[in-house]
Structures are given as structure tokens and as C-alpha cells.
Amino acid sequence: MSVILLASIGILALFMLILLKMPISFAMFIVGFFGMLYMTSPMAAYNIISSGIWEQLSGYSLSVIPLFIFMGELLFRSGITEKIFNSAYAWIGHLRGSMAITTIFTSAGFAAVSGSNTATAATVGTIALPEMSAGSVAAGGTLGVIIPPSSVLIVIALQAELAIRDLFLASIVPGLILVSLFIMTIAYLCKRRPEIAPVGERSEWRARLSSLKGLVEIVVLFLLVLGGLFAGWFTSTEAAAVGCVGALTIIALQGRLTLHVLQKALASALKSSAMILMLVTGAVIFGRFLTVTRLPFLVGEWAAALPLPAVLIMACVLLVYVIGGALMDAMGFLIISIPIFFPVAIALGYDPIWFGIIICIVTSMGAITPPVGVNAFIVKSLDPALSFGDIFRGVGYFLVPYMTCILLLLMIPQLVLFVL
Secondary structure, three states, rough: HHHHEEEEEEEHHHHHHHOOOHHHHHHHHHHHHHHHHHHHHHHHHHHHHHHHHHHHHOOHHHHHHHHHHHHHHHHHOOHHHHHHHHHHHHHOOOOOHHHOOOOOOOHHHHHHHHHHHHHHHHHHHHHOOOOOOOHHHHHHHHHHHOOOOOHHHHHHHHHHHHOHHHHHHHHHHHHHHHHHHHOOOOOOOHHOOOHEEEEEEEEOOHHHHHHHOOOHHHHHHHHHHHHHHHHOOOHHHHHHHHHHHHHHHHHHHHOOHHHHHHHHHHHHHHHHHHHHHHHHHHHHHHHHHHHHHHHHHHHHHHHHHHHOOOHHHHHHHHHHHHHHHOOOHHHHHHHHHHHHHHHHHHHHHOOHHHHHHHHHHHHHHHHHOOOHHHHHHHHHHHHOOHHHHHHHHHHHHHHHHHHHHHOOOOHOHHHHOOOO
């Protein structure tokens, strides 16, 4: 049996197991393990797998994942979501469409804490629904995997052997572009159909300034963590540790640091970290199997040799990511696909940092794309009275800013790379 056929059977088996509801990490482990057994001797397979897992999980850089997640859990329990929402509405509540715009701002703020699209949609949705459009809740939730510190960007960095700092830095401008395009879309819709967005009351300046209370210290913390990381004062792991200490200090000063809160934050952080580390473990085994078959390199060479413009081939690759992101969780699909498509991007001459950012954005768009967009299901669970038709119609407006952002990054890669 040829290695290409074997690799193809392995990939097909992987997706079959996922369709049968097996966790992605277990599916990758099983396919990778038995693929290695078939292609090598049992002893060689055991040695390659054990050394690969040890090399990945014993790395100092991997500790950044539980630390950033723990920081986010602590800040979440400081009431940051409600504070961002109330503050944003106090400043722009008198504008048409202010509830939807406030939701986008709140999603962006919470994204910098959670690093997850589903967590952002679920948390912000509990505040914003049912008073306003479900579309902005679902679309705003996708910012959770784009704005740093994003756990998805960390996993991309580890999988593709890129610097976490570079991916964080490169994602800032695309994240701001996407937030701006979301707000412009809301403003345009409100101008066309004023009846969908009544104007709220204008808050007094005293109320606006008062709404900032409790946010200043969190803003300072993020400036210290991300600013220190980008300035080279800290490594990514040290920045995450500083964030944890700062978050503990903030909730202690607020009088919220109780044993119960600390237990809940630790339990949630451990659960999320274990899930991600299991995905990384499965990806190591599956990646070793693909490496032995040489499929990623052969696909890269084949794509580079096609008599087509590189941008057209890249468009086809990104379409795969849109579909994959619509059918499964962004992080899971990225972990499966990175070993296959990163060599393709490199062979086509694209910068790996640029490719890491754009696949993160494209896959996150899948979270609001029919037929399975996961954020739509999150919103539906929060407000059962909403139909899926209404939710997908609402998120449909936000696909335009997503596609606009992706086109901008395709045409002007320096929007990502100029900060590096």
C-alpha cells in the first residue's frame, strides 16, 4: 500500500471517528498510533510516540496555556463582563444601535480574558439576550479566538513552531479591523432600518466616568502583560504568570477573593487546560504519523507545482478552513489541519505568521456559518424562543465584514506583518 493511500485512509478514518462522536483528541491518538504501528515496528512506534509526547508536554512554553486560562478565570469572576457592558452602554447608549455595538465591545473585552469563541458568546449572551440581536452576540463571540491572549493562537504557535509573542502581536491589527467592520455593519443596518434600533437615553458625564470604576486596574494589567510581552520584558510564560498574580491582586482588592472563588477558578482552568493538552497530545501522535507518510510535504510540493496563481490555491485552502470551522470547534479543526496545510502555505511562499493569523480568522468565521456554526447553537441555548432561521439571518450580516477582513489581509499582508 502506498504511503499516500495510507495517509488518506488515516485522514478518512479520523473524520469517521469524529462523526461517530469520539473526542477529537482520542480520534487523533488512535489513528496516529495504529498508523505508526502499521508503518513501523511496534517498538519503533512506541518509542516515537513516547518521545514525541514527552518532548511536547515537558516543554516550558506549554505552561503558558494553564496560566493564561487561570488568569482569565480569575478576571471573569471579578465581574469584568458586566463592567465592560455597563461602561460601554453608558458611553454610547444614546446612539442608534448602541445595544448591538455595546455587545461587540463587550465581546472584544471578554475575548481578551477568555480566549474562546464559545465562552465569549455564552457569557456575553447571558447579559445581552434577549434585549438585542442574536446576530451580534454570535458574531461578537468569534472574537474570543482572535484577540490575544487567545488559547487558539497559542496552540497554533506550538503546532507550527512559531513564537507566541509574534502571533499575539500580529493578531492585534486584524482584531481591531474586524471589530471596526462589525460596528460599521451595525451602523449601516441601523441607518437603513431605524426601527430595529431605538435610541437610548444619553448618560450624564458623571455616570460615564463612574462606569469606568473597576475597569482601570484590569486595563492596566493587560497593558502590563501584553506590553511587557511585546517589549521583551517577559517571555510568554512569564507574562502569563504576571497576569495571574495581577488578577489575584485585583479580585483580592475588590473583596471577591474567597476560597470558593479560588476553587472554582482553579477547577475551570484545570478542566480547560486538560482538554487543550489532550488535543495537543493527540495532535503529536497524528502529526508523527503524517510525517512518516510524508503527505504534508508531498501536498506542499504538489500545490507549489500547480499551474495556478498562489492566491487561487490559497483561496481553496481557506475554503476548507471555512467548512471545517463550520462543522467543528475551531481549535480542534486547526490542530488536525495544521500539519497538512502549513507546508502548503510555506511552499507557496506565504509567511507562516500571516498564515497562522488568517486561518485563525477564517476558522472562527466558521463558528457563525451555516449549517452547524457552533455559536448559533450557544445563542439558541440561551434563548430557546429564537429560531435557528432568525439566528442565522442575524449572523449573515456579519459574514460580510469577515470576508472583507480576509480579503484585506490577502491583498495587504503587511496589515499582519508590519508590527513584527
